[in-house]
Amino acid sequence: MxxxxxxxxxxxxxxxxxxxxxxxxxxxxxxxxxxxxxxxxxxxxxxxxxxxxxxxxxxxxxxxxxxxxxxxxxxxxxxxxxxxxxxxxxxxxxxxxxxxxxxxxxEAWIVFDDVKPVLDDLAQDHALCVLSNFDRRLLQILEGHEMTSYFSHVILSSEVGAAKPHPRMFDTALRLMEATPEESWHVGDDDHCDIQGARVLGWKAFAVSRPEQSLWHLLEKVREK
CATH class of the missing domain: 1.10.150.720 (Haloacid dehalogenase-like hydrolase)
Known part of the structure; x- marks a missing residue:
């Protein structure tokens, strides 16, 4: 890709x-x-x-x-x-x-303040997807917050049949997005499911821990030359 x-x-x-x-x-x-x-x-x-x-x-x-x-x-x-x-x-x-x-x-959920401006920036030159241990309710939530247009795919554990950190979740993302681990980032807040799960498969990973590590810090990391 x-x-x-x-x-x-x-x-x-x-x-x-x-x-x-x-x-x-x-x-x-x-x-x-x-x-x-x-x-x-x-x-x-x-x-x-x-x-x-x-x-x-x-x-x-x-x-x-x-x-x-x-x-x-x-x-x-x-x-x-x-x-x-x-x-x-x-x-x-x-x-x-x-x-x-x-x-x-x-209405049961709120979007973090840093999310939409960072996605606006990243979407200019990156392919974005959601990789979540959630079910189809997430689609309604993202739609209600006008977020679905940012993502090429919303990949759900309830549809994949396995939850992060299972490799099937990450492999599904690579297949659907036609990507390789070496060129891919995964962003999440769970060290076991998100960060270690991605890194063991050769992905780059960014741990969200607001306010110390927000998506603004992700943007800086991705833009590093």
């Missing part, structure tokens, strides 16, 4: 939730008559996030439910950990349905 590739993680790199996850979980629980501490939910979510293995399927096999069941399992365990007991199924199912739909809405 004529233009070098830069792929971007989504949540934590391009976008972030508009309010803390623990607060959102607590608000939705309250609508169903369940009072649970926001801080306990935050702590449980952070602890369990890395404990539940990401879905993995044979190549070419997509999730029937767009990985909704994985998120349902995570949410159930978060509430159980925070409360010390499981929420009855007849209460939890509508509670989770509301949460799942909420996080599909663009």
């Amino acid at each position: 004529s233009r070098p590739l830069i792929s971007f993680d989504a949540a934590g790199t391009l976008i972030q939730v508009s309010q803390p996850v623990g607060r959102t979980y607590a608000e939705f629980a309250a609508r169903h008559g369940i009072q649970v501490d926001e801080t306990a939910l935050k702590r449980a979510f952070k602890s369990l996030w890395g404990q539940i293995p990401p879905p993995h399927r044979p190549e070419g096999v997509k999730a029937d439910d767009d990985e909704r069941s994985w998120w349902q399992q995570l949410a159930a365990r978060v509430f159980e950990t925070a409360l010390g007991t499981a929420i009855p199924r007849e209460v939890f199912e509508p509670l989770f349905d509301g949460l799942y739909r909420h996080f599909a809405q663009p």
Whole structure:
């Protein structure tokens, strides 16, 4: 390809939730008559996030439910950990349905201030794509924030059947973008999934850690001669 590739993680790199996850979980629980501490939910979510293995399927096999069941399992365990007991199924199912739909809405997310101006610059001479451990809800979120035009492809773990740092994710990006690892950058905020996952495959990688390492710093790095 004529233009070098830069792929971007989504949540934590391009976008972030508009309010803390623990607060959102607590608000939705309250609508169903369940009072649970926001801080306990935050702590449980952070602890369990890395404990539940990401879905993995044979190549070419997509999730029937767009990985909704994985998120349902995570949410159930978060509430159980925070409360010390499981929420009855007849209460939890509508509670989770509301949460799942909420996080599909663009209004549930905000775009970091540095994202669009840096993408405007990079898009002039780079091919850009999203490489995210997310599901198809991300398409609606990016569309709602007028971001889809920046990217040639939005590559989702729910469609690839593997999550970063699995090589299949990075290989899919190279194949779709007709790129090679040596000429490609991956940008993300997770050291294991994004940075190490890319570097072990021969990509260049940039770790986002705002404010110390913003996308403005990425732009400087890419423009270095």
